[in-house]
Amino acid sequence: MAGETDCSMLETTQKIREKFSSLLSEVKSSADLDALRIEFLGKKGQIAALMTNLKDVAADRKKEAGRIINEAKQFIEEKLREKNDELIALEEKRQIDAAEVYDDTLPVDPGLGSYHPITLIQREVEEIFSSMGFYVEDYSEIVDDYHCFEALNIPKHHPARDMQDTYYLDNGQLLKTHTSAAQNYIMRKYGAPVRAVFPGRCFRNESTDACHENTFFQLEGIMIDRDISISNLIYFMKTMLSEVFKQDITVRLRPGFFPFVEPGFELDIKCTICGGVGCPSCKNSGWLELCPCGMIHPNVLRAGGIDPEEYTGFAFGLGLTRLAMMKYGIKDIRVLNSGNLRALSQFIDG
Ligand code: DAH
Secondary structure (H helix, E strand, O other): OHHHHHHHHHHHHHHHHHHHHHHHOOOOOHHHHHHHHHHHHOOOOHHHHHHHHHHHOOHHHHHHHHHHHHHHHHHHHHHHHHHHHHHHHHHHHHHHHHHOOOOOOOOOOOOOOOOOHHHHHHHHHHHHHHHOOOEEOOOOOEEOHHHHOHHHOOOOOOHHHHHHOOOEOOOOOEEOOOHHHHHHHHHHHHOOOEEEEEEEEEEOOOOOEOOEOOEEEEEEEEEEEOOOOHHHHHHHHHHHHHHHHOOOOOEEEEEOOOOOEEEEEEEEEEOOOOOOOOOHHHOOOOEEEEEEEEEEOHHHHHHOOOOOOOOEEEEEEEEHHHHHHHHHOOOOHHHHHOOOHHHHOOOOOO
8 A cells, every 4th residue: 555655646746747848848928837836836735735735655665756746846946947937048048139229230320420329328328417516527547556445445466456457558557447436536536525426437357248347337436425314315316216217216235345335335226127016127136236335434544535524425436337347238348348330220219
């Protein structure tokens, strides 16, 4: 009897696996996939039912039967995961095909110049910040170690430097890895109170792919005054992003570590494509990581000649390149440095 139960358990499990595989091959959408997940792995699903039946199996066979069921469960989980990845990739492809934000094959009118998408977004963000009383400042692309790291509370041999390898000149200067390198200069130039944004080209020793480039743009901002708090930071970021995306933007802060701010955050915006429900663009999380930021570290204020007992401030480092890609639907970062006029000349109106 025990042997029979055991044997039928094996058969039943096998049948469940087969049924699952056949249903899986018909899945066309995440909704189908979810339904399948619930049918097989849900609380009242087929695997759960097998587990319940386990109590009828003879004691000396329980272990083996349990193993068979577990294997089936793992098999189903694995296949569901694979299918999910497949559906996400398909959806991404479908979106890229459907988006046609720019057409690589359009003929170019050689007489007509146009602004680069980064220039367009940079000007737009600069205008928004100047309307809120921020100076717009420029800073060199070649900087020294002090401005790029030391003045930002990143001493020599600090592990944070590992993330920012760059190109060094023979005289010890380097191509700046982030626009934060200008913070000290701005503080020294204006003292406190000050509000300023400073865009710039940044460089990192990175291999390139669709999401990474060795040359990209950021726009940094600082605001220093008496009693500046995180609320000020949230207000300015929300206002700026709502203007850029021409819709009310919801933001959230997550803790993030950067030696030059304390506390430091990652600012996310609710996905503008799916409204937070989850889609391939936001990797189904409903949120897009956009802008690291935080309250300026007292050591950084001190290095800039500002008394941290009297003044506080926030800083943010907006990824302009990323913002341009999001706003204009550019899927491959390499297009931006490509000089491909067919792609780049299509953003005349922003
Ligand atoms: N400079 C940082 C980077 O490129 C980004 C950053 C983080 C800038 C936090 C900030 C900040 O101003 O507060 O990785």
